Amino acid sequence: MTDISAPPRRPIGQTLLRWGLYAMLFLFAFYYLMPLFVMLTTSLKSLEEIRTGSLVALPREVTFDAWATAWSGACTGIQCEGLRPYFWNSMLMAVPAVALSALIGAMNGYVIAQWRFPGANLIFSLMLFGCFIPFQVVLLPMARTLGFLNIAGTIPGLIFVHVIYGIGFTTLFFRNYYVTIPQELVKAAKIDGAGFFRIFWSIFLPLSLPIIVVTVIWQFTQIWNDFLFGVSFSQAGTQPVTVALNNIVNSTTGVKEYNVDMAAAIIAALPTLLVYVVAGKYFIRGLTAGSVKG
Amino acid sequence: MQWLERHVPKLVLAPSFVAVLIFVYAFIGWTAWISFTRSRLMPNYEIVGTIQYERLAASPRWETAMTNLAIFGILFILVSMVLGLLLAIFLDQKIRTEGVLRTIYLYPMALSLIVTGTAWKWILNPGLGLESMVRGWGFETFAFDWLINPDKAIYTVVIAGVWQASGFVMALFLAGLRSVDAEIIKAAQVDGIPTHRIYSAIIIPSMAPIFLSAFIVLAHLAIKSFDLVVALTGGGPGYATDLPATYMYAMAFSRGDIGQAASSAMVMMGVVFAIVVPYLYSELRAKHD
Numbered sequence: 001m002t003d004i005s006a007p008p009r010r011p012i013g014q015t016l017l018r019w020g021l022y023a024m025l026f027l028f029a030f031y032y033l034m035p036l037f038v039m040l041t042t043s044l045k046s047l048e049e050i051r052t053g054s055l056v057a058l059p060r061e062v063t064f065d066a067w068a069t070a071w072s073g074a075c076t077g078i079q080c081e082g083l084r085p086y087f088w089n090s091m092l093m094a095v096p097a098v099a100l101s102a103l104i105g106a107m108n109g110y111v112i113a114q115w116r117f118p119g120a121n122l123i124f125s126l127m128l129f130g131c132f133i134p135f136q137v138v139l140l141p142m143a144r145t146l147g148f149l150n151i152a153g154t155i156p157g158l159i160f161v162h163v164i165y166g167i168g169f170t171t172l173f174f175r176n177y178y179v180t181i182p183q184e185l186v187k188a189a190k191i192d193g194a195g196f197f198r199i200f201w202s203i204f205l206p207l208s209l210p211i212i213v214v215t216v217i218w219q220f221t222q223i224w225n226d227f228l229f230g231v232s233f234s235q236a237g238t239q240p241v242t243v244a245l246n247n248i249v250n251s252t253t254g255v256k257e258y259n260v261d262m263a264a265a266i267i268a269a270l271p272t273l274l275v276y277v278v279a280g281k282y283f284i285r286g287l288t289a290g291s292v293k294g
Numbered sequence: 295m296q297w298l299e300r301h302v303p304k305l306v307l308a309p310s311f312v313a314v315l316i317f318v319y320a321f322i323g324w325t326a327w328i329s330f331t332r333s334r335l336m337p338n339y340e341i342v343g344t345i346q347y348e349r350l351a352a353s354p355r356w357e358t359a360m361t362n363l364a365i366f367g368i369l370f371i372l373v374s375m376v377l378g379l380l381l382a383i384f385l386d387q388k389i390r391t392e393g394v395l396r397t398i399y400l401y402p403m404a405l406s407l408i409v410t411g412t413a414w415k416w417i418l419n420p421g422l423g424l425e426s427m428v429r430g431w432g433f434e435t436f437a438f439d440w441l442i443n444p445d446k447a448i449y450t451v452v453i454a455g456v457w458q459a460s461g462f463v464m465a466l467f468l469a470g471l472r473s474v475d476a477e478i479i480k481a482a483q484v485d486g487i488p489t490h491r492i493y494s495a496i497i498i499p500s501m502a503p504i505f506l507s508a509f510i511v512l513a514h515l516a517i518k519s520f521d522l523v524v525a526l527t528g529g530g531p532g533y534a535t536d537l538p539a540t541y542m543y544a545m546a547f548s549r550g551d552i553g554q555a556a557s558s559a560m561v562m563m564g565v566v567f568a569i570v571v572p573y574l575y576s577e578l579r580a581k582h583d
Contacts, residue, residue: 054430111304111307117304126314129318129574133563136543136558136562137559137562139543141321164313167310195302228521242521246524250528262413273404277401
């Protein structure tokens with residue numbers, strides 16, 4: 001903690017300074033909240049009210065029609081089923097991809113941190129490197145590979161891609177966590193006759209809850225919010241929610257329904273927002289670990 | 295059995311290692327190879343030299359994309375850093391509502407860039423958004439048409455990008471401020487050094503590694519920026535807000551010019567590596583010391 005606030009009895013200038021400070025902080029809070037507020041109010045207005053009213057005005061008459069349309073009636077091109085099928089596509093894609101990549105990352109991290117062998121560090125560096133590449137550089141060969149494996153344009157195909165390119169980060173998270181656990185633990189367990197998997201299962205896994213939470217949140221946010229892989233490797237019917245949202249917003253047929261766009265955007269954002277609100281602490285830990293340590 | 299027992303760790307790591315070799319390194323190799331061929335709609339493996347890079351250099355659209363990357367990258371990184379640092383210092387003054395404010399500043403980072411782009415597209419919409427709101431307040435001549443103005447549209451990408459990422463920079467800096475040795479600060483206060491001098495002469499210089507981290511993360515985000523442009527401007531008006539990432543995508547999936555897609559992807563990777571490799575190198579070396 002940096003303790004640099006003023007001494008208890010503040011002169012008048014100090015008090016004014018603090019008022020200014022709070023004013024600035026709340027001004028910025030307003031700046032960050034404004035888009036969410038505008039999205040929410042717009043989604044609750046009728047189109048008529050949007051055309052005549054002000055951007056930041058509260059809705060005179062709250063209507064949930066736009067939400068209903070966004071969920072089950074909005075057009076993403078020729079289909080008009082709303083966001084619902086795509087929302088479930090994203091779930092079907094994100095849940096297995098998160099589970100698989102976390103599991104693989106945990107095993108990898110366990111090996112690299114606790115069962116060192118010559119070359120393990122080199123492998124780790126090679127994996128870490130993979131976290132930093134711009135994915136554009138693997139887009140073309142991956143499209144061909146998915147076709148070759150017969151999973152092009154399918155949800156299993158997207159799961160495959162997300163697992164492959166998630167391994168680097170999940171390994172990093174678990175490795176950095178397990179490296180802080182003393183090596184003596186493994187040595188003692190080995191003397192007692194426990195094997196590789198037994199030690200992982202009964203010693204390391206029970207210790208891992210915090211890092212599992214961090215990893216799951218990080219991976220879920222990444223995969224749910226992904227657009228590049230989704231738009232490159234899906235086809236009509238298997239698109240994730242981010243792609244469908246973009247299609248709804250940019251669909252050129254009929255009247256532009258801003259309230260539906262905003263409701264759809266909030267629906268697409270809800271799962272990750274919920275995760276953030278419920279487990280913000282772990283979310284921040286993942287963000288900083290993923291960026292600082294990398 | 296003994297043999298198996300001894301090699302289990304290697305066997306566990308092996309599939310990931312092979313996957314990384316193929317899906318990262320071999321794939322990069324494939325893209326690099328294609329970037330030296332005449333490939334158009336289908337890959338053609340005959341190497342002909344740097345023709346694709348010459349086409350890139352001659353393409354006005356690519357020039358726009360690179361110029362935009364420079365404008366967007368510099369402004370995005372600079373504004374996010376300044377704003378993030380400012381907010382972190384403000385929040386470090388024993389603010390009673392710090393927890394709530396921090397949560398508010400950081401939540402955009404949880405959103406998809408498609409959501410962010412959609413929201414700002416609506417707010418910056420000249421007909422019904424901010425512009426008409428300010429006009430409604432009586433400023434009849436107020437104009438804010440950046441979204442549809444080819445010369446200004448790239449700045450709307452900066453606005454939305456900063457909104458999304460600055461809270462994250464704040465969190466990084468706040469953690470950095472909190473990790474500065476409290477004893478040194480106490481000593482400086484006892485000596486009567488004013489607060490702003492303590493920040494500028496003691497605390498901020500000691501946070502150099504955090505500045506570097508923030509810079510790397512933001513630069514990385516900027517170069518990879520794709521979703522935000524797609525959702526906010528669609529690369530338009532025309533291709534005024536094209537970035538290398540959108541150029542690459544257009545060549546790969548709508549123009550059917552995989553030679554151009556491959557070479558532009560390689561340039562993107564070159565830019566990322568020019569920034570990340572020295573950082574990774576120093577990080578890894580520091581760990582071995």
